[in-house]
């Protein structure tokens with residue numbers, strides 16, 4: 570039975586050492602097996618729909634829901650499996666049906682080497698427009714696979730410091746003052762809380778939370794403030810109440826108003842709805858102080874990593890966000906987190922039927938593990 574690649578990598582150092590003493594015959598034999606395995610092995614993509622059950626009803630400005638449809642993917646290669654996920658909240662336009670249609674067109678069998686990440690992901694991206702979450706589910710599985718083949722977690726491959734991960738924010742949903750107070754008290758583990766604004770109850774919501782805690786807040790207006798003077802007044806008011814930054818305060822189409830607001834705002838402004846992929850980072854420069862990168866919007870880890878570097882080179886702030894997701898997609902994103910200003914990676918904490926164990930939130934902080942790849946195991 571041919572030695573598989575993982576075993577080769579495990580024993581590689583020992584073989585190289587013994588070869589110095591015993592000559593190169595054994596080294597050659599193992600090297601031959603390694604090349605044969607690599608050229609013979611094929612990547613196989615499989616996928617299955619799964620429904621996330623939310624612990625609480627999730628309310629945003631336009632709708633409420635209790636479930637999120639996802640697609641779980643696997644790429645198997647040479648006895649090793651990489652895991653991926655597409656999370657598809659309905660308002661973003663993808664579904665299990667569109668993802669299944671897209672993923673059934675993906676033919677990874679044409680590539681001999683999973684390490685050709687750029688080429689493979691370019692091909693996946695070229696299959697069709699849109700389908701950002703479905704594309705991310707292939708990207709994440711491929712990154713997990715490659716990390717496992719190397720035997721290292723991605724934060725290490727990228728050269729990041731595990732100790733520099735940020736605290737994650739935790740969202741306090743819009744509700745009656747009694748429920749908001751209760752939820753705020755339950756969230757005492759978190760060092761920063763996120764509040765959804767953009768309704769006519771914005772000030773009451775902040776005052777209710779401030780009546781029970783001084784924990785720093787960040788706010789997400791979801792394009793809710795249409796007038797720039799009103800938006801600036803609100804930001805000044807929030808600035809006096811220990812708010813750290815303001816996400817998507819105005820409609821993404823009001824670019825000039827938004828640039829004026831950022832120029833005058835005492836708090837950083839972050840683009841979310843206004844931003845999806847790499848070209849949007851350049852467009853956001855000079856309009857917002859920073860960007861919110863989400864794997865499901867930007868097609869996965871490869872593009873997220875590029876966006877992070879681009880934003881940094883433009884001296885912009887970076888936030889890392891998520892959808893409701895299992896620990897698979899959350900863990901994938903978390904490997905970038907040592908390099909961001911703020912993380913909003915509470916997605917897996919909101920669901921009752923996670924199928925992975927991976928990056929955890931410990932005492933409010935994003936906490937990476939040292940498993941290879943994206944660091945997840947099935948539970």
Ligand code: MG
Pocket residue numbers: 789791816817841842861
């Ligand atoms: Mg947002």
